[in-house]
Amino acid sequence: MWELVLKGIFSALFVASVLRISTPLILPALGGLISELSGATNIALEGIMLVAAFTGVVISAYTQNVWLGVIAGILSGVLVAAFLAYFHLYLGADLFLSGIAINIMATGGTIFLLYVLTGDKGSSSTLASKAVPVVNIPVVKDIPVVGTILSGHNIFTYLAFILTWLVSVYLYRTPQGVHLRAVGENPEAAASLGLNVRRIRLGALLLSGVLASLGGLNLSMAYLTLFQREMTAGRGFIALAAVFLGGRTPWGTLIAAILFGFFDALSNQLGSLAIPSQWVQMIPYAATVLALVVYSVRQRAQAIERARRFQEKHLAETHAAGD
């Protein structure tokens, strides 16, 4: 029995499926990372994804143009993020509670509109929506194992990896990224240096809106080619968890999101072997709780270490002065 499982896991198809399942986690997780680092935990990723997924399907169905659908989806997601940012940054609403409100509104609003447009509350199957193209990489696709793993995904999967790199460049190699992290690290200090905390957080929330929208579009225009009610199924929250599991860094977040995807794919494999899939599905969630603990313990150790060094240095200096 275990042989079968191992065989399943070490197959190229399995790796490819992990990548496919991880994509709608990686994209919103990157968005969550950016807003998190700016000091604004975006709990509305889930709602933004849903709205973008819905808009993409509807617009692509009515215009019969996949790219118009994608653009409309991104715009709608950014609009939702802007709505959230406006309530939080300009009207003083609690970010966390307004994020929950956005999620509730997205769940209700998408089902409501779906029913208005199609007369069906379950899915958009009556709408002829479009799918984004699949990319077959010319030479790579013919290499036996590597081809199966690397080629033949939809564009969002490739985008997820490219964007991880871009986000890490943005955060660590550009002045804007440094400002963003400074605002998240210590808003008062950043403000005293002349940074506009509110505007930087607005930018971060809008960016996270773009990334979460891509994740939503991936669900409804690539992973499936229709909209289903509540089709995000908690992925926005898992994405947020991946940010913490990944130690709040781009590459860590990527790996964490893939880990979630791996366990999801694994539970599918085990499902066919009468092993309770619930136990397997539980693993990444338990791992995230553990990661939270490890992260905070490490942070505390670092703080203690810094204090110790400072003290030593201080002692040495006063000693030298005494001589």
Add this chain to the structure above:
Amino acid sequence: MNLLRKPAVREFLRIIIAVSAALLLGFFITLLVSKQPLEAYRAFLLGPLSRFNRFGDWIEESITLTLVGLAVALVFKSKQFSLGAEGQILLGALVSGSIALFVPLPGYLRIPLALLAAMGVGFVWGYLPGYLKAHLNANEIVSTLMLNTIALKLYDYFLIFHIKPPNAGYNASETFTKDGILPSFVPPLPFLADLRARFMSQTNITIMLYLAILAFLVAYFLMYRTPFGYELRMIGANIKFARYGGINVKRTIILAFAVSGVFAGLAGAHLAMGIHTKLIQNISLGIGFEGIVVALMARNNPLFVPLSALAYGYLRAGADIMERSSDVSREMVLVIQALIILLVTAEQVLPVIQQRVAARREAQPAASLAEGGQ
């Protein structure tokens, strides 16, 4: 005008304004999508009172919402944003349901045992994220969301692999026997027999009604008449000050999470042993998040939670009836609900409007003076 300066009055006004604005917007949406908007909205606003069984649905819903609302209010009052109610409800339902199904005790022992166990498991499932937050500063939003999913998987696992009868076609337990179902809230006295029969045939209003009232009194007493409640509110107001003032912040935070779990666990028991009378999949269906709205409308004050639960339960029951009797789907109430949260939490909405009004007032006399001068 002086009345408006009182914070309590302003708060109350704000919530009334928020709810009215949200309802008004709901009406506009109905106008846009419905062929019979007036009928639809009437069903929404008056439906729960139109029939006896609908009235029952409303009260049952409000009992659950009161318990969850109290749970959320208690922990939010300390500015700890625990979202753990959902998981605590699920485990409360699982544990109380299992006892109701499998423990061979007479009803007068089995039911209290099941309720106590539900409260206990809620306590534990709240204690965990509380401990992680207090001692390790682990983000409680993330940890409680993770624990919710873990609870959901545990619930599904036990339901599907251990509780469900092997030949059952869908994932649900057998209906509990009489010894595992909460009795009707009308006592079995001879002169009340008619009333009892009527309530039992059309509603599931159980003794949980009294327990919810008791829970409400306990929560209020805890928060405003005990040192624990004082410390909890102090931490919510200013955690640094509380620490400086010698309050054992860690212990109080952990207790706030855990005690909140007790109420949520009880809500789970109500779902299992009162409303559904069996264990089903998706038994909670996001009611933990609905509790946030209830707590929020009550401004996290237990005193107002039952009122807010009744109001919110009314909206939900009304939405169900609207869906059944018109062409508007019940999800509209989710949009209304979200608007209420946004408008209630947006601290600046009223000041911004006031500023505008004040600015206009200042501009107007100046203009009229200028006119008078001519």
